[in-house]
Amino acid sequence: MARRYDHLREKAIELRTQYNMTLEEIIERLALPKTTIYYWIKDLPIPRTEKQTAAQRQRADQVRIKHAKLRDAAYQEGVAQAPELLKDPTFRDFVVLYMAEGYKRDRNTASFVNSDPQLVRIAHRWMCKLTVKSPSYNLQYHVDHDTDELRAFWGNYLNIKPTSIKLIRKSNSGQLAGRQFRSVHGLLTILVFDTYFRARLQAWMDIVKSQW
Numbered sequence: 001m002a003r004r005y006d007h008l009r010e011k012a013i014e015l016r017t018q019y020n021m022t023l024e025e026i027i028e029r030l031a032l033p034k035t036t037i038y039y040w041i042k043d044l045p046i047p048r049t050e051k052q053t054a055a056q057r058q059r060a061d062q063v064r065i066k067h068a069k070l071r072d073a074a075y076q077e078g079v080a081q082a083p084e085l086l087k088d089p090t091f092r093d094f095v096v097l098y099m100a101e102g103y104k105r106d107r108n109t110a111s112f113v114n115s116d117p118q119l120v121r122i123a124h125r126w127m128c129k130l131t132v133k134s135p136s137y138n139l140q141y142h143v144d145h146d147t148d149e150l151r152a153f154w155g156n157y158l159n160i161k162p163t164s165i166k167l168i169r170k171s172n173s174g175q176l177a178g179r180q181f182r183s184v185h186g187l188l189t190i191l192v193f194d195t196y197f198r199a200r201l202q203a204w205m206d207i208v209k210s211q212w
Helices: 003-017 023-030 034-041 050-085 089-101 117-130 147-158 195-210
Strands: 109-114 136-141 165-169 187-193
Touching: 003 023, 003 034, 023 034, 023 050, 050 195, 089 109, 089 117, 089 195, 109 117, 109 195, 117 147, 117 187, 117 195, 136 147, 147 165
Parallel strands: 136 165
Antiparallel strands: 109 187, 136 187
16 A cells, blocks of 8 residues: 555544544545445454443444434535536436446545546546546546557547556456457546535535436
8 A cells, every 4th residue: 555545544543443443444534445445454353342432432323423414414515505516408418427437435535437438527527527536537448449549549548647547357258358348448547435425416416406
């Protein structure tokens, strides 16, 4: 894990050992991927005395309540922002695209995946504009693809560093050698770990849906 995450690793360890927080609670608190948090805390011993457990449970409850309030405040902020944002028709396009293609199961994560460059670009534009967190990029490719060309294409198209794109080989691509893969440019995923952006995005989806 990069050095810039050291303080988050230390915080995850503190939440686990001093507050007895569960994996899900730490994920909610730090807004990081589940696999990352699990790797950091999987081998940590947890104090088990009744006195410690009661105190830790109380602190964990306080943390949950605090962050539930913060998520609700972010949702209300999204409601307040919606009228001005919706004046731009491409913002509505983005919200509708996210309703159709975006990842909605995790309240800490906003993620959009597509193979159509124009759809990816509009999602990328708004996701970068509306969150202060830096997105990460995953590119699923076929065995017959030239990965350097794919990275160069998306890097130029989105004005990002090609090396920032993580390559993920299509799981069954070895069985498809010689067959045409319809996604000429692969499947690009834009991923942002931002709980409060995700809460505002939920508000925008709810508002747009209510107008139909």
